[in-house]
Amino acid sequence: MKDINELNLPEDVKYTKDHEWAKADGDTVTIGINDYAQDQLGEIVFVEMPAVGDSFSAEDEFGSVESVKAVSEMYMPISGEIVAINEDLEDAPENVNEDCYQSGWIIKVKASDLSEMDALMDKAAYLEMLKG
Amino acid sequence: MMTQRPGTKGLIFNEPNVWDKSREGRCAISLPKADVKRSPLDPALTGDTPDLPQLSELDVVRHYTRLSQWNFGVDSGMYPLGSCTMKYNPKTNEVQAARQGFAGAHPLAGDECSQGALRLMYDLERSLAEITGFDAVTLQPAAGAHGELTGMLIIHAYHAKQGRQRSKILIPDTAHGTNPASATLCGYKSVNLKSGPKGILEPEAVAAIMDEETAGIMITNPNTLGLFEENIKEICEIVHAKGGLVYGDGANMNAIMGVVKPGKVGIDVLHLNLHKTFSTPHGGGGPGSGPVAVNEKLTPFLPVPRVEKELDTFKFVTDCPDSIGRLHTFYGHFGVMIKAYAYILAMGAQGLLDASRLAVLNANYIKESLKETLNLPYDRPCMHECVFNDAKQQEYHISTMDMAKRLLDYGFHPPTVYFPLVVDGAFMVEPTETESKEDIDQFIDAVKAIAKEAQTDPEKLTSAPVLPKVTRLDEVAAARKPCLRG
């Protein structure tokens, strides 16, 4: 497993305490799990995703990621409606391991209140939390 | 000096999937003569014949004989799988269960035509009640997890009868993995309870979270660290004081037969695993049997039908208004009950006590013999199993899994690994009482030799096993693209 200083944590996304990342583009927010989460889980074999059109509040569970020996639930960083899911993951869940911020994105959400993004952590705050 | 290891060389046969041996027109069954006239069904109702393999009798015999040779069973060698009680499965038990009067018995033949079966069930219930110290027993649950569900349904029904349902259940971190799932099926939320530094529950911790919203607690005793919950009596009192019930997971009963009667120390309901404690074979994953024992307070809630005795005849009774209902199409796994009862009859009171004592002796002997070799997180007298981990091997980048796989090459089935979850990299050894000192010494020697290899020749471990039919399998690829049929 990676050491904390080996983690790939981009500056241009926000982080949650449950190790999701979120990146806003207008009012559309792309969400995935971060490098720490994918590294902890190990080789991911399945990503359970919601349906397009489903609505969630911040901190609601929206899906799960499975490795051979573990399951981890994913929670919404912000409130909103699902506008897209990464269908490629059905055949290639390994994308989450290989590139969790690009080809391994999980859902896109139309945010109902973009200001909720402000409550999320930036890289420095997230690192601080990990070092706990 | 290393004694001779059981694993050696051998000839392993390849064997394709059974359908690959199929040849049009072969049939391995002797078909009965048609002594009545053919009555074709309406073609609108009939379908294609299932595409089953077509084989001769020898084809079938050879196929399954070869498959069996790729398996490791208790009869092949030591199988110290923690929490599973892989003791010897006496062969006479199989003979008893195969008797025509039992094996041929139809479940709906009627009570008067089934007196032998009913008497056996009744007497087995009484024996299990005596061994566990409870008032009544149901044999209906088909497996341990089914027994757990039964127990939770009983707790749920009890609280409903009191007029106020509760919402939570306490589950210690040393409980069996099935416990939370069983509780969820009854709509209870699991509340995790941490064990103390000695690896057992502390009454203060229970008292701090036990409240009147909590239906009860699920305790495995001895727990999955192989330690006896010394405060069991006090914990039961705390839970009872708040109106809760105590569920006992009796999967580890093999340690305490004739030593402790769970029903006498405050536990309200307990399940047993006949396929662990009472010597019935595990069958590569069942069928098992998970009887549930209860005290007087909970007897009305037992599943139906119940077996009752009137003078010297036996009958099924279904008229029990508070019963949780039925859990099995008929009466449970009767075939397994026969084997367990045969075991109890052959052992007697002294035999069962001796079995527990020797199971505990074997585990403590292993614990003391290996604690310099493997890290022992809780160095206390254990019950029937002991839990090590790989802390000492980590510096050589060797994990519990590597040691487990290397044990296969030495001819031993590995212990349970990565369970219980409270110990990182757990290596959980349950030898059972039926292993002799020589076999256990061989096992100890093998673990020591492997620990040495971890230092000197770690690749032997990371590339293990090399002797079985297959090497380590790619479980990730298997799960990413599941192929569940041929």
Added chain:
Amino acid sequence: MRYLPHTQEDIQKMLAVAGAGSLDDLFKTIPDAVKVKDGLNLPEPMSEWELNDYMEKLASENIACKGYTCLLGAGSYDHYIPAIIPYLVSRSEFATAYTPYQPEVSQGTLQGIYEFQTMVTDLLGMDIATASHYDCGTALAECALIALRKNRKADKIAVSDLVHPSHRQIIDTYLKPTGYEMVLIPHTKDGLTDIATLETMDGIAGVAVQSPNFFGHIEDLAAVKKIADAKKCLFITSFTEALAWGILKNPGSFGADLVAGEGQSLGIAKTFGGPGLGLLAGTSKLMRDLPGRLVGRAKDSNGDDGYVLTLSTREQHIRRERASSNICSNNGLNAMTAAMYLSTIGKVGIREIAQLNHDKAMYLKSALTGAGFEPVFDPPFFNEFVMKAPENFKQKRTDLINRHCLFAGLDLAPYYPELIDHYLFCATEKVSKQQMDQLAKEVA
């Protein structure tokens, strides 16, 4: 005791290593207050020959003797079991192994169960079959729970009242603490599920119909499927007689989403009702919702073929309180038995045996009709059917048991109180024309 290998010398040596003075000393962590004081009160241990005598005595108190004729079905069937089946399945390597958690030394169990899953999917026309459950009733209850979990807006499951009465009771037991409800679909005067009533039911997550049903009749599964689709609920079908699929159109061909079945007919002794074999199959869409174990194909590190337990994240030991079921063990050895049986009878045998069952049942029905029984229902059946008996039959039935060890049908009144004097008969390939003629003669 012959199962315990320790000599006195072994015990002393081992105690010394364990740092205990005596065997009792090993239990010093157990407070005295919780220890048993006066031992266990159990019968004196029996020698092996005493055990043989005692068990034979008990077995002979059951009437399942050598010459017995079993015209009972209702979930437990009297089929012929070829000698090789018990012979092979009792091989120690199968019988004394645990769940195949160490796949390298469990390839026998794993390949055997993989082949079992494959043959069950062929038999039922379904995409996926699990590695088995306890029995049909518990498998059906699991199916009901799957439907309720998938369809969160609905809180009811519609179940035909011609589903085996015990299976309905099991569903009831499983649902009681959940707040979900089972609603019964009544049956028509023809002894079939009343599709018209089903059509009026709302808020259902799934519909469960047994075929052949408890009366033996073949249901119109296509009609059930249509309604299930219209109501957007899962179509569950169950069965108790697996050999019916040797000849009847299988559940998959009717578009079943989930199938629960009893596999006892596939080479497993009746043994007073258990252990049998719960079968559970589903569509690939429901793969991750199925409870219980699944075996999948895998490659080893040399690239050779092998098998592993897979998709285990659905299971309780990983998902704990979030698991889809608490199921842990299955009826693995009976699944192996069924695979052996299906390989033995093969494609030719299963059709012939299925046809023979139907032939014998047709003959028995007509023989009983000739003897004064009334055929109350008309729909086609496989090997079970209902007859209304003449008035004096109850006593004659008892006489037949006492004199000939012949069990002539199951009294239906305890299950369907309106069906007084109605009996459910079953004929399998094992019953001879001569036995059926004798029955007809005795009851006429």
